[in-house]
Amino acid sequence: MTVRELENFFKLKAFTQVFTFGPTFRAENSQSRRHLAEFYMVEAEISFLESLQDLMQVMESLFKTTAMTVLSNCPKDVELCHKFIAPGQKDRLEHMLKNNFLIISYTEAVEILKQASQNFTFTPEWGADLHTEHEKYLVKHCGDIPVFVINYPRALKPFYMRDNEDGPQHTVAAVDLLVPGVGELFGGSLREERCHFLEQRLARLGLTEAYQWYLDLRRFGSVPHGGFGMGFERYLQCILGIDNIKDVIPFPRFTHSCLL
Template identity: 70%
Template structure:
């Protein structure tokens, strides 16, 4: 092709050529992530499309990692904090235009300095950006360590070995899950916030008004958290946002209960929504119980587990609004609860949320991420071989994390004012009762 010469062009053609050159310089080239990462022309205007793998907002800047599947490596995007908005969440599909610049980080050669960020596909599974994980119903672990398990084997299978020498269908004993927590912990190694919602099973020989053999539980696990305060905030936000949604979307159903089942109970719900949740330590709770003139059926010595009568009294004593009780004796909590080594009494970084009329509704803890302490605890319980895979989670990329579970039927008792948990589930299962 001959070189372009102004003398060969009319004034109009020259203007068109100049406009075309200007357009090409200003219009970003659409690149795949793998091309952007390997692109050597720093300063090039580009456009990428992909999915957000992380969002880290700061006061003046916004940092994203975006991937489109063309490379295992994500492209770091740096933008002004003004480009951040509520739709920009983990997993959302985005289109980003900007300039490719040299990165100050040794881990990457280039990064994208964004001029414009458009969210073309929202990803908002729940308001706080948690990712739903479908945890298994069949499992080989006893998360709670209480031994209240339903073992699962094929009907009619003999206890002796099969033709391959296995005594069990899965080669090891399998049970109906008591909690999806340990599976969530595994997934929390890849995602900052995960949750599950599904059936759980406890072989408790109980006929009480707040226990079921099969019930539903919302469980969440949060990475990079090192304080019970952060955990309690998520628990309180879950209660408030769920209740707000319930009252807004199902007002007639709720009003029916508050009129015919629990007259006047709506005032209790409004009080719980207006007032801040109270917080006390387990030690303070024991002191309150021992200072009371009320006679309790169960002991209130330090080190004893709180019973339903204790929990209901504490909630009433503290204003009849939801109450967090923290820092339980270490011996009362399962092996995964984090050891509060810096406290004079041997306690765990664990918390229960007690609610009016019910008692415990949520239970959670920071998880023990320190491998040496976790190994010691499991060895003391004789579980170090059984939970070798759990120790591996601490060996490879572990971070401080914590989580909790909320019994959904107990939540319904709390907001509807129902007194018996068997009345908030269509087909209640409990000891000596499974009619269909």
């Protein structure tokens, strides 16, 4: 049996594309216009995925297909929001849907931010996380088209993201999709399927004992895979043009407010 035949065999015998859609909970004390303590998340995982390009294609297709379905099936609801809450959002959304999403690396993003004439509250520098103000500037800089930012520093991302093996930079195959008006909408990565890389990283973080079960799942072999998460309320903010995330969910739960 060839490698390709073996791969096809396992594709037929296992779930190669799975997703969940349900409530997610945030532990941080976040009080912004785009954070909730409880929100809904679409999470997808795809096996036999070997490149960020393939993962980004799924993410872009999900955004565009879902948006066009909403526009087709709920035109009056969307028109109501665009007319009375967010004038001009219809044109902005059409602009997003008809253009290919852009791709820049984290390193390129930091250089763009450093050269910006705008003064940021948080100074952009390589190795630091991107803040909302940075994300919104990058989208505007790219012509108000959603933009993928890829290859983040390893230190910023969870242990399970795949090491790019790029020497002193130490980046991982992570990707965030930034969209107009919101900032980060999707977050995803290729997953680290190589057990020795996982062992080394967990040892550095002092998490080996806590995640022994995770190592056991991959100790006798795995397959290349990747996945992402998309915040549903942020998605509604993006397509409807609503500024505050608390306005797109019937009973918003946020820090110090948990109405039952």
